[in-house]
Amino acid sequence: xxxxxxxxxxxxxxxxxxxxxxxxxxxxxxxxxxxxxxxxxxxxxxxxxxxxxxxxxxxxxxxxxxxxxxxxxxxxxxxxxxxxxxxxxxxxxxx
Amino acid sequence: xxxxxxxxxxxxxxxxxxxxxxxxxxxxxxxxxxxxxxxxxxxxxxxxxxxxxxxxxxxxxxxxxxxxxxxxxxxxxxxxxxxxxxxxxxxxxxxxxxxxxxxxxxxxxxxxxxxxxxxxxxxxxxxxxxxxxxxxxxxxxxxxxxxxxxxxxxxxxxxxxxxxxxxxxxxxxxxxxxxxxxxxxxxxxxxxxxxxxxxxxxxxxxxxxxxxxxxxxxxxxxxxxxxxxxxxxxxxxxxxxxxxxxxxxxxxxxxxxxxxxxxxxxxxxxxxxxxxxxxxxxxxxxxxxxxxxxxxxxxxxxxxxxxxxxxxxxxxxxxxxxxxxxxxxxxxxxxxxxxxxxxxxxxxxxxxxxxxxxxxxxxxxxxxxxxxxxxxxxxxxxxxxxxxxxxxxxxxxxxxxxxxxxxxxxxxxxxxxxxxxxxxxxxxxxxxxxxxxxxxxxxxxxxxxxxxxxxxxxxxxxxxxxxxxxxx
Numbered sequence: 317x318x319x320x321x322x323x324x325x326x327x328x329x330x331x332x333x334x335x336x337x338x339x340x341x342x343x344x345x346x347x348x349x350x351x352x353x354x355x356x357x358x359x360x361x362x363x364x365x366x367x368x369x370x371x372x373x374x375x376x377x378x379x380x381x382x383x384x385x386x387x388x389x390x391x392x393x394x395x396x397x398x399x400x401x402x403x404x405x406x407x408x409x410x411x
Numbered sequence: 412x413x414x415x416x417x418x419x420x421x422x423x424x425x426x427x428x429x430x431x432x433x434x435x436x437x438x439x440x441x442x443x444x445x446x447x448x449x450x451x452x453x454x455x456x457x458x459x460x461x462x463x464x465x466x467x468x469x470x471x472x473x474x475x476x477x478x479x480x481x482x483x484x485x486x487x488x489x490x491x492x493x494x495x496x497x498x499x500x501x502x503x504x505x506x507x508x509x510x511x512x513x514x515x516x517x518x519x520x521x522x523x524x525x526x527x528x529x530x531x532x533x534x535x536x537x538x539x540x541x542x543x544x545x546x547x548x549x550x551x552x553x554x555x556x557x558x559x560x561x562x563x564x565x566x567x568x569x570x571x572x573x574x575x576x577x578x579x580x581x582x583x584x585x586x587x588x589x590x591x592x593x594x595x596x597x598x599x600x601x602x603x604x605x606x607x608x609x610x611x612x613x614x615x616x617x618x619x620x621x622x623x624x625x626x627x628x629x630x631x632x633x634x635x636x637x638x639x640x641x642x643x644x645x646x647x648x649x650x651x652x653x654x655x656x657x658x659x660x661x662x663x664x665x666x667x668x669x670x671x672x673x674x675x676x677x678x679x680x681x682x683x684x685x686x687x688x689x690x691x692x693x694x695x696x697x698x699x700x701x702x703x704x705x706x707x708x709x710x711x712x713x714x715x716x717x718x719x720x721x722x723x724x725x726x727x728x729x730x731x732x733x734x735x736x737x738x739x740x741x742x743x744x745x746x747x748x749x750x751x752x753x754x755x756x757x758x759x760x761x762x763x764x765x766x767x768x769x770x771x772x773x774x775x776x777x778x779x780x781x782x783x784x785x786x787x788x789x790x791x792x793x794x795x796x797x798x799x800x801x802x803x804x805x806x807x808x809x810x811x812x813x814x815x816x817x818x819x820x821x822x823x824x825x826x827x828x829x830x831x832x833x834x835x836x837x838x839x840x841x842x843x844x845x846x847x848x849x850x851x852x853x854x855x856x857x858x859x860x861x862x863x864x865x866x867x868x869x870x871x872x873x874x875x876x877x878x879x880x881x882x883x
Contacts, residue, residue, distance in 0.1 A: 321769075325769075326765070329765045329768045329769055329772070330749075330765065332768050332772070333724060333752075333764050333765055333768045334728075334731070334745070334748040334749045334752050335749060335752050335753050335756070335761055335764065335765065336746075336749035336750050336752070336753035336754075337753050337761060341758070341761075344758075345761070345762060345765060348762055348823055349762070349765065349766060349769070351822075351823065351824050352716060352762075352766060352823055352824060352827075353766075353769075355713060355716065355824050355827070356713040356716050356717055356779070357713075358710070358713050359710055359713050359714065359717075359782055359783065359786060360778070360782075362707075362710065362782065362785075362786060364781065364782060364785045365785060365788075365789060366784070366785045366788060370788075371781065371784060371785070377648050377649060378645070378648050378649070378650070380648075381645070383645055383646045389512050389513065392512035392513075393512060393734075393735075396509060396510065396512065396734070396735040396736075397733075397734055397735060398732070398733070398734075398735075398738040405733065405734060407733055407744060408741075408743060408744040408747060409744075410743075410744050
C-alpha cells in the first residue's frame with residue numbers, strides 16, 4: 317500500500333490538510349511517510365472481525381448538552397482573534 | 412540546594428501544618444532550584460508572576476483550617492493544560508501569544524485544593540514526540556545527563572521533578588508521554604484509566620487516547636493527585652460516569668509477564684536485567700508471577716500510528732490562523748490557512764497531520780482506520796481475558812534507557828518504537844504506572860511498568876508501592 321504514495325499524493329494531501337511547505341520538505345515527507353506506512357502495514361494480514369453495525373455502533377459520548385452559560389466567554393474569545401469588526405471575526409472574501 | 416527535595420507530599424504537609432515551615436519559604440526553596448536548574452534543562456517555558464498571590468491564598472487556607480494535602484505544594488503543569496489568563500502554546504509556534512480563556516478542570520481542582528502553580532513546562536509540540544526534542548521553544552535536557560533526552564512528550568514535567576523543581580507535576584499521556592519520560596528521568600509517572608480524570612481544557616491530540624496524569628517522586632504522591640482529580644466531569648463529553656467506574660475485583664496476588672512481547676530485539680539487556688531482578692523481589696514479597704500471552708498486543712503500536720494521526724489531523728484542523736494564535740497573510744483564505752499552518756506547525760506535527768489525512772482518505776479508510784479500530788477492540792478483549800488470571804501486567808516501561816539528544820530525530824519509526832511498551836495501555840484505556848527501579852549503565856534510570864484492568868487504578872498504586880519497597 318505504501319508504494320501508492322508519490323509526490324502527487326503528497327501534494328493532494330497537503331492541499332486537503334491546508335499545509336504549505338517547501339519542495340525540499342516534500343521530499344523528506346515522502347520518505348518519512350513511506351517508512352511509517354511500511355511499519356503500520358503489518359496489520360494488513362489481520363482479518364477484520366467487527367460487523368459494520370458493531371463498528372458504527374461505538375459511541376462513547378454523553379448527551380450533547382450545553383455546559384457553559386451563553387455568552388460567558390464572548391469577550392475573551394473576541395480578544396484572541398487576529399482581526400475583528402463590531403464583534404465579528406474578519407476573514408478574507410471568499411466569493 | 413533545596414532542603415525539602417527528599418520530602419514526600421505528606422511530610423511537606425505535616426511541616427506546613429505544624430508551622431515548622433511557611434508556605435512562602437517552602438515555595439521559595441523550590442522556585443530557586445527550579446530557576447537555577449532550568450538554565451541547563453529548559454524544562455520550564457515560563458515561571459508565573461503571581462506565585463506570591465497563590466502563596467497567600469494557600470496560607471489563608473491553613474489559617475482558616477480549610478487546607479488539603481496539596482495546599483501550599485508547588486506544582487507545574489504541562490504547556491497543553493489551560494490556566495485562565497496564562498499563556499499556553501502546546502510547545503507550538505502556531506499558538507504564539509495565545510492566552511487561555513478558562514481553566515482546565517484539572518487546573519480548577521488543583522487551584523481549589525490550594526496548590527501553587529509555579530510555571531508551565533516544555534513539551535513536544537502538540538504532545539507529538541517521545542523525546543521533547545520537537546518543542547518550538549527548544550530541546551529539554553535530562554537532568555540525570557544533559558547530553559540525553561528526558562523522554563517525551565511530557566519531558567518538561569518529568570525533568571521538573573527529577574531536577575527537584577517541584578514535588579508534583581502534570582502531563583498528558585496519549586501513547587506513553589507520562590510513563591516513558593518518568594522512566595527516563597527516574598521518577599514516578601501515572602496514566603489513569605481512560606477518561607477518569609477530566610480532559611476539559613487539555614489541548615487535544617488524539618481524543619480517544621489522551622489522558623492527564625501526575626509525575627512525582629513517590630507512588631503515594633501520585634496517588635494523592637489522582638485522589639483529588641479522578642472524578643466525572645460533565646464538561647468532558649466522554650468522562651466516565653461515577654457509577655460506571657466498576658468495583659475492583661478480588662486480589663489474586665498474581666502478576667503476568669507478556670513474555671513474548673517483551674523479548675523482542677530492541678530491548679536493552681540492562682533494562683531486561685533490572686526488570687527481572689524486580690520480578691524476583693516481588694516474588695519474595697508474596698506475588699506469584701506467571702508468563703501470559705496477550706493475543707494481538709504486538710499490533711498496538713501500528714494501530715496507534717493509524718488512530719493517533721487520524722484523530723490528530725482532525726483535532727488540529729482548528730488551528731487555522733483565523734480565530735486565534737499565529738496568522739500568516741496570503742492572497743486568499745486558502746493561502747492564509749496553508750501559510751499559517753505550514754509555518755506555525757513543526758515538522759513532526761506536519762508529518763502526522765499528513766499521515767492522518769492519508770489514512771482517513773477515500774480508498775484507504777477501510778484498509779487503515781477501520782482495521783485499526785477493529786484491532787483496538789480485539790486488543791481490549793485480549794487484555795480483559797488475561798485480567799481474569801492476573802491482577803496486573805508488568806513490563807519494563809521503555810525498551811531502552813534515555814537516548815542521546817539527536818540520536819533518533821532523523822528516523823521517525825525508531826523514535827516511535829520507544830513507546831512500544833507504553834502504547835498498549837492507551838489502546839485499551841487501562842491504568843498504567845511507571846516506577847523507577849534503579850539505574851543501569853552510566854547511571855541512567857530504568858522504569859518498571861504496572862498495567863491493571865480498567866478502574867483498578869487504586870490497585871495499580873498498591874502494586875507500585877510494593878515495587879518501591881523492593882528498592883530498600
